[in-house]
Amino acid sequence: MLKFHPEGSKIILISTLITVLGIFGVDSLLHDNTVLRIIVQCTLLFLLIMILQFFRDPVRVADNSDNHVLAPVDGKVVVIEEVFEPEYFKDKRLMVSIFMSPINVHVTRYAVNGIVKYSKYHPGKFLVAWHPKASEENERTTVVIENRVYGEIMYRQIAGALAKRIVNYAVEGMRVVQGKDAGFIKFGSRVDLYFPIGTEINVKLGQKAIGNKTIISKK
Known part of the structure; x- marks a missing residue:
């Protein structure tokens, strides 16, 4: 439908x-x-x-499980690397970035079940979404969800050169369900996922990710 x-x-x-x-x-x-x-x-x-x-929002029923992390958005996996995360963890994390072109579905969905521990909006620039400094300098939201199996998982919605508004529904203290609507990024963007170092990643660079369907990590 x-x-x-x-x-x-x-x-x-x-x-x-x-x-x-x-x-x-x-x-x-x-x-x-x-x-x-x-x-x-x-x-x-x-x-x-x-x-x-x-603005299409295809109906996709998630295979809900605490033992895997689903892609929060549609797009292309453009980064899988260890980075220093300075905002919340303040240590090294394994980052997986998914870039959305204007023709991708731009709905953001919760990648895991859990409790929202942190949710913050940051105004910023509108560099192209694949720019190395986009995750630190662009308009963005940072959300951390505490999951029973994975512990704390962070995702970051990042505005691109065309995006002028990020919508984030996550509120600290709320319980969220994997696969449910977490927000929207209007007109071009990227989403970064941050995992503990050593987490097994099930996708490869250049792979097409489908929100609510592609398993990013599995335990």
Whole structure:
């Protein structure tokens, strides 16, 4: 079943109205110029379709388990490496980064079950999402969930060059369920997952990840 994320409701409604009015308006204004009229109308329809696909929210039932970590978003695995995490852990962690292009589903889902121990928004720059300093300098949210098997797992929503708003539903103290809606990043972005050093990772660089389906780690 096709549905759209609530965060896109306003822009979808406005875009639809603009498209409908634009198509009928152009039909009147350019009635004698068939080629230009068709080009403008097709462009309006194309832009509407792009907005609709960006805010799509496919129904995916997660295989809920404390023994694995699921991909929180759709995208491409672009980084698997040990890094120093300065904000919360203040030590080395194993980071897995998933980059989302504008054509990917941009819903963020909880990768694990557990209790939210930390949730913070950081204003910042809008460097391209794959930039090495994006995780420290871009607009972002940092969330830490305490899981029964993995301990504390961090994920970070990072805005890209086009993203202008990050939506984060995680609140400290709340219990979250793996696979449920955790937020949204509008127009291009990346999500980083931070694991304890030594955690076995089940994905490879360049692999396509599917939110709620791809197992990032399994115990």
